[in-house]
Amino acid sequence: DAGVTQSPTHLIKTRGQHVTLRCSPISGHKSVSWYQQVLGQGPQFIFQYYEKEERGRGNFPDRFSARQFPNYSSELNVNALLLGDSALYLCASSPSRAGPYEQYFGPGTRLTVT
Amino acid sequence: AQKVTQAQTEISVVEKEDVTLDCVYETRDTTYYLFWYKQPPSGELVFLIRRNSFDEQNEISGRYSWNFQKSTSSFNFTITASQVVDSAVYFCALSDLSSGSARQLTFGSGTQLTVLP
Numbered sequence: 001d002a003g004v005t006q007s008p009t010h011l012i013k014t015r016g017q018h019v020t021l022r023c024s025p026i027s028g029h030k031s032v033s034w035y036q037q038v039l040g041q042g043p044q045f046i047f048q049y050y051e052k053e054e055r056g057r058g059n060f061p062d063r064f065s066a067r068q069f070p071n072y073s074s075e076l077n078v079n080a081l082l083l084g085d086s087a088l089y090l091c092a093s094s095p096s097r098a099g100p101y102e103q104y105f106g107p108g109t110r111l112t113v114t
Numbered sequence: 115a116q117k118v119t120q121a122q123t124e125i126s127v128v129e130k131e132d133v134t135l136d137c138v139y140e141t142r143d144t145t146y147y148l149f150w151y152k153q154p155p156s157g158e159l160v161f162l163i164r165r166n167s168f169d170e171q172n173e174i175s176g177r178y179s180w181n182f183q184k185s186t187s188s189f190n191f192t193i194t195a196s197q198v199v200d201s202a203v204y205f206c207a208l209s210d211l212s213s214g215s216a217r218q219l220t221f222g223s224g225t226q227l228t229v230l231p
Contacts, residue, residue: 033218033219035219040223041223041224042118042205042207042221042222042223042224043159043205043219043221044221045218045219045220048217048218056217056218058218088157090159092159092219094217102149102161102164103161103217103219104161105151105158105159105160105161106158107156107157107158108157108158110157
């Protein structure tokens with residue numbers, strides 16, 4: 001079975017622009033979470049979506065938004081990009097929104113803001 | 115609030131040596147889950163193990179073993195007879211009930227392990 005896929009792999013944007021990142025979960029997984037990983041740090045939780053509803057949000061500004069589609073794929077949107085948004089954005093899927101299910105991560109999208 | 119501390123930023127060993135990666139966590143919940151992930155240079159986080167707070171038995175999987183001690187809030191990871199392919203950043207993570215309905219993972223800052231041939 002295919003793992004979590006993310007697109008694009010790399011992206012370069014300019015300050016003030018908008019970006020959309022995409023994620024397809026493992027088949028059968030209904031929960032998608034987004035994490036931001038700044039160079040040299042551990043991933044930080046941004047959002048969790050389950051059954052197309054937001055189930056959790058980390059400490060990120062309103063410039064960050066996301067949504068989940070009927071096929072359980074997800075988009076992460078970031079408006080008014082700042083230099084500090086440069087990071088690896090990781091998507092993770094799991095079968096359920098809760099419980100002891102481990103999350104499976106995709107390869108990430110590396111965003112560079114200049 | 116939950117917190118995960120990995121005090122070792124970088125560790126370098128010679129192939130075939132044993133190495134232990136330390137992880138200390140903080141949580142107010144009695145029910146929680148602990149994880150270890152491996153992040154090779156490619157960037158993708160690879161799941162290694164999950165433990166729940168009610169199971170303190172140590173676990174061994176091949177060359178990997180994990181020591182969970184609630185008394186010291188630690189969940190340490192040992193690689194026996196390390197190999198060059200073990201070189202990666204290793205993250206310890208915690209999931210508890212404080213995040214409400216979301217089972218978000220709180221990660222430590224990671225330990226960069228380099229295994230030299």
